[in-house]
Amino acid sequence: MVSPILKWAGGKRQLLDELYDRFPESYEHFHEPFFGGGAMFFDLEPENGTINDTNARLINFYEQVRDRPEELIELLESFDDPESDPDPERRFSESNRKGKEIKNYYYQQRELFNNRPYGDEYDDLEEAALLLYLNRTCYNGLYRENSSGGFNVPIGRYSNPDWVRSEEIRNASRVLENTEIHNRDFEYVLEAAEEGDLVYFDPPYEPMSPTAYFTDYSAEGFGKEDQERLLEVAQELDQMGVNVILSNSGVMYEMYDDSGFYVEVEGATRSINSDGENRDEVDEIIATNIAPERRRRAGQQGLADF
Numbered sequence: 616m617v618s619p620i621l622k623w624a625g626g627k628r629q630l631l632d633e634l635y636d637r638f639p640e641s642y643e644h645f646h647e648p649f650f651g652g653g654a655m656f657f658d659l660e661p662e663n664g665t666i667n668d669t670n671a672r673l674i675n676f677y678e679q680v681r682d683r684p685e686e687l688i689e690l691l692e693s694f695d696d697p698e699s700d701p702d703p704e705r706r707f708s709e710s711n712r713k714g715k716e717i718k719n720y721y722y723q724q725r726e727l728f729n730n731r732p733y734g735d736e737y738d739d740l741e742e743a744a745l746l747l748y749l750n751r752t753c754y755n756g757l758y759r760e761n762s763s764g765g766f767n768v769p770i771g772r773y774s775n776p777d778w779v780r781s782e783e784i785r786n787a788s789r790v791l792e793n794t795e796i797h798n799r800d801f802e803y804v805l806e807a808a809e810e811g812d813l814v815y816f817d818p819p820y821e822p823m824s825p826t827a828y829f830t831d832y833s834a835e836g837f838g839k840e841d842q843e844r845l846l847e848v849a850q851e852l853d854q855m856g857v858n859v860i861l862s863n864s865g866v867m868y869e870m871y872d873d874s875g876f877y878v879e880v881e882g883a884t885r886s887i888n889s890d891g892e893n894r895d896e897v898d899e900i901i902a903t904n905i906a907p908e909r910r911r912r913a914g915q916q917g918l919a920d921f
């Protein structure tokens with residue numbers, strides 16, 4: 616059980632027990648197509664498999680963690696406090712790309728992190744170090760980009776920010792050792808997964824009641840059509856004999872239920888009936904194709920826990 620390195624919106628640490636309850640008795644490879652902070656992956660420590668995310672800088676970060684952990688730690692150790700003065704030896708020590716004054720080190724780091732989206736030269740290792748630095752020093756640990764892809768979260772207020780995270784980096788590097796890392800759309804998993812594997816999908820979503828109008832729903836640009844595509848991919852994986860577990864918004868309850876998945880509601884304060892009544896408090900679902908009799912026994916742990 617390893618801690619995630621990054622704080623990420625939609626992290627699933629609070630849902631892990633409910634997700635593990637749906638796990639099959641055994642599986643071959645583990646795949647996580649919407650990786651984000653990878654709360655499930657790091658907790659599970661799978662021996663091999665694939666991870667994926669469309670965020671290119673996030674994926675570069677995990678590649679550097681896997682392949683160059685000590686260099687990454689060394690670079691992070693060389694960084695200064697976010698409130699300190701900009702480094703005069705580096706670009707953007709006085710103003711940003713738009714000519715706006717840069718008053719402290721944080722905003723210089725943020726401007727350097729945006730080299731890639733603004734078409735400037737960048738270094739993979741430095742970009743990864745900057746991602747972790749900003750994640751640990753920005754406001755609320757948020758990750759948000761403007762329409763050009765520039766990271767634009769302001770400085771946070773921390774009395775003693777810890778951005779080096781050497782233990783977490785070394786542990787994550789070890790867990791990622793035999794993992795293939797992809798930067799594609801989630802559909803890559805149709806090529807990557809084989810019969811007997813396990814796929815955990817955690818797409819972008821905002822928990823909400825299924826009475827909300829479906830087409831109004833879109834999180835991080837992941838809209839209705841993407842949700843429909845995801846259901847089709849889940850169905851195709853099911854046909855291939857792949858185990859699928861998915862967390863999603865309550866809005867998606869019927870789509871998965873109608874398609875023959877086992878769907879249960881999390882975070883509801885009362886039981887749900889199937890004809891759509893009494894569903895107002897639904898906010899999150901877990902859907903799976905793993906029948907209750909195929910699930911591992913309650914309380915059964917992975918080998919790593921013994």
Ligand SMILES: C[S@@+](CC[C@H](N)C(=O)[O-])C[C@H]1O[C@@H](n2cnc3c(N)ncnc32)[C@H](O)[C@@H]1O
Pocket residue numbers: 623624625626627628648649650651652653654655667668669670799800801802817818819820835837841
């Ligand atoms: C809810 S977050 C995953 C959170 C993760 N389970 C955790 O514990 O931190 C969803 C992720 O999906 C990624 N994403 C968005 N659209 C995608 C797509 N079409 N294919 C793959 N990943 C996508 C986002 O960049 C984001 O990191």
